[in-house]
Amino acid sequence: MALDISRFVVRFIEEARDHLRELSEGVAQLEQGQADAEQVNSLFRSAHTLKGSSRMLKLTPITETAHALEDLLSALREGKVTFDAAQHADLLYQTIDTLTHQVDQLAEHQDPTQLPDKDAALCQALTQAAQPQAEQSQPEQPQPEQGQPEEAAAPQAPPSSPEPPKRESPAPEASLKTNDSVRIKLTRLDELIKLMGEVVSSHAHMRELVKDSRQLKLGASQADSRWLNTLDLFNRELRTGVQRQESLMQELHEKAMQMRMLPLSTLFDSAGRMVREMARSMGKQVECRVIGSDIELDRQMIDQLADPIVHLLRNGLDHGLETPQEREAAGKPPQGVITLSAWQDGSWVVIEVRDDGRGISLQAIRDKVLQKSLMPPEQLDALSDQEIMNLIFLPGFSTSAMITDISGRGVGMDVVKRSVVDNLQGALRVHSRPGQGSRFHLRLPLSLALMRVLLVKVQGHKLGFTAQYISELVRVKHDAMMRVAERNAIILRNEFVPVLALSELIHLPETPTKIPKKADQALLLVLHVQHEKLALIVDELIEERDLVIKQLPGHLRQQPLISGMVTTGHNELVSLIHVPHLLERARQAKTPIDNQAAPAQHASRILVVDDSLNTREIEKDVLEAHGYQVTLAENGQDGLEKALRDDFDAVLTDVEMPIMDGFALTARLREQERYKDRPIIIITSREKESDRRRGLAVGADAYIVKGSFDQSSLVETLQLLLG
Template identity: 80%
Template structure:
């Protein structure tokens, strides 16, 4: 009786992908010169196993390619051949890419007869390289060599493969089954308590002290039973969720091959390093991560990494580098795409914004460098001079932002240094199934916030509120934080019959997205707990204010507010009700230096209201560089900042001839007399404490110092 091999194919696919992952990681170490003898032995064993297991299933193209790969690795292992990075790594990667493609095709069709014939040229090149001969150029390498003479070949639609199955460790399954048994036992106890409650109800007509004691005992048992049940259900949910966790390997493994394919189509030489692929995320998260990761890799390749000729002219290695890394940060996972290319040109962004008339020159001048860089996430924005198959279509970075911030409840941050490269960081929760939620009450309605956007919850006296640039604000730990009524921001009708708490005290929910904060006035904190997040119905998913729903213990549905959208609303409200710039004032140029985005924005609003032209800096070093590049009539600076503090900045500015007599005002929360004296010693003309901040006194002080 013939052996039916089709039932073994799925097992082979899983094992093959594991070996291909090990091979890709090992070749990367070889290329970096970090592989020891045991590492090379491990590579050989993986290729050997791949050859043997595919031969048993008569997967001839995989067997012959793995055999040729094994020959080359054997020569390297036995020392017959010295590893040459430029020659051997490209050949090894081509072999792994081809094997991965064959395994992917097998996974798609689950039929060994679907595989194409072996790549004869590739197998021959591997065999000749193993024998120490100069391998003939493969069609792929010939194409690369001809990139300078012809237009780039079109690249096929990029994709990162994810498996439609999950491999579960037996120990995890045992734990789940054991836990289910405990829950069944607990449920039986709860059922008995229900019977007891019926009996107590029948005895109600015979109420006595004994009956009351029995009722009290029943209440205690019921309470304890509910707590135990809740604890077990929580543990069950955690265990079940672990079964759905997958390593990022499922999408990271394809990244190296994807980068190499796209790089060849662009005539670029790029090494892709993958770090932290073992980090686990909920399968639901991983499924939605493929497109954002592709877009980030595309942009790094097309916009970031230069051509070999450009890199050599700049004194860089001809081969660029893209690093895709991940690490766990508490209950969060950070995914980062970094390149060593040209970086993001702020001037190119400004030019594109003006060209598309997205902003006026005056609005652009008021933005900090980071805010200008964040404009790359605008829909349809692209600085590419030409639309290509890789990028420049004006879709991509806005898709990344939408996926990460809106769909995955994460945050997105971009960093760049001209000529040095760029770094885009995605910070994501481990799972969207269960999240920490704060429930509040506003105007009689219950509303929820996911905890990742909550900085703190504070009660403040009404007299702690200050009016700055026609906006309410408070001072929290050395920074101004704008304050808005949540009910007004989302247009909730006021409940006339509602009993208000003391007007002398306000409850503020301080929200934060990246470096921007907004304090929302709420009426009451109801609860804080881990809750299951329910997706909105399909017809409601496009509205931006609500990100999901949760159910309370009384089966009441509560909407979760999407904090990034609330911040966007608050900015539009500020613009709509903002102050008008007074006319007739001299347009003095003022540099504002503070590490708090909120403080910079508030001080900018105050100064612009009185006709000053304001430039913003994020810390002392940033302020010093801008002060040296441009001539300012006055400088306002905080003290406590990263990189360089305000005292050091003031002293450094006083060393410059043109800033020896320019007004420098320190605005800080430090109230000690010793700090005041130090500020004056380093050369500050005025020292304003934020706790007693008054916008009119600031403006009057500035007018007096400017004469």
């Protein structure tokens, strides 16, 4: 009876993908010079297993390709051929890509007859590369048989390094790969996760019953003792049962969530192939390093990460990496490096895309912003270098001089920000150094299904905030707030933090059940997005706990202020506020300053140096209201570079800053001829007399403590020093 191979195809696909992943990782180690003899043996065994398993199932194209790969790995293992990255790495990667494509075709059709034919040129190139170097350089020609013409007898010598055809290989599908696993349809798994979410939400209702039973006990204080004893026993049993159920439900929910976790290799492996293909099409040489692909993430997160990762890799290839000629002229190796890495940070996953290319040109960003009229020139001049760099995430922005199929349409970085920040509740940062490359830093929750949420009450309405945006909760006396640039502000750890009433910011109507406020205090919820903070006045803290996040219905998903919904114990739906949009709304809600003071007679240029974005913005508002032109710097080093590049009439600086503090900046500026007599004002939270004396000793003209900050005093001091 003929063997029915269809029953074994699924298992072969699972095992083949495991071997292909090991081959890809092993070749990367070979390319980086990190592979030892045992790792080469492991690569050989993977190719040998692929060949043997496919031969049993009569998967001839896979067998012949794996056989040719095995020949080259055997030569490397036995020392007949020495690994040469320039000669062998790309060939090995193309072979792995071809095998992956063949396995994907088999998975899609489940029919061996639908497999594409072997790539003859690729197999010939592998066979040639497996020959010892001496034989490759001087191939032996067989002697013609007696009576046979030489022309007919002598075979054509194969080319020394035949070029295999390029092929776009689709990314491999994610699958459960261990032999003891059970295959589950993704639709059923998603239904299970949703059901578990509902159960967790309904359990919260039982917790409320415990609270209600306590109220019943208090209300029955006048009843007889038997009733009180019965009620007390009921309350204890209910509380114990709820606690036991809560423990079980939490464990069950975690187990269910783990079923939907997949390794990032399902995304990273195909990204590596894509980088190599695009690099070849662009005439660039690139090594793609993948680190941390075993980190697991919710499948829903991985699905939504595909587009951002693709855009970041394309950006690194097209804008970041130079051509081999440009790199050699800059003193770099001709082959560039793109690194895609991931690691776990508590309940978060960090993904980085890094290249060692030319870096991001701030001047090119400025020129493009002005060319496309994305921002007025005076507003652009006031931005710090980091803020200018963040402009690459604006919709429609691109520094590419030409639109190609790779980039230049101005949609890539916008997609990255929208996906990471808006859809995935994550954070996004970009760092770059001219001539050294760029680094995009993505920080993401492990899952969007269950997140830590803080619930507050404002004007009788319940609202939720996810924990990653919460800095702290503080109570402050109303008279402790200061009025700066026509806004309330408080000082938290050496920085000004603007204070706004949440009810006014999102236009909440009052309700009859409004909680009475403490007359002399305000409860502030301090939020942060990267380096920007905002303190919101709220009425009451309800609770902080893990809650199931529900997506908005389709007709509400374009609402930028709301990122989702949660259900409380009384089955109330509570809106989750999308904090990045809230901070954007707060920036737009700045009250115009109605200042009667006469503006400066000429537009003096002021440099403001502070590592706090909030402090920079507040001081900028105060100074611009009095007619000054303001440029911002985010640390002492940044301030020094800008002061030397441009010419400023005065400098305002903080003390505690990274890289270079305000004392060092002041001293360095005083060494410059043009800044010997220019006003320098230190604005800091350091109140010690020793700090004040040190500030004056390094050359500061004035020393203002933030705790006693008064905008009129600042302006008067500046006007006095400028004369």
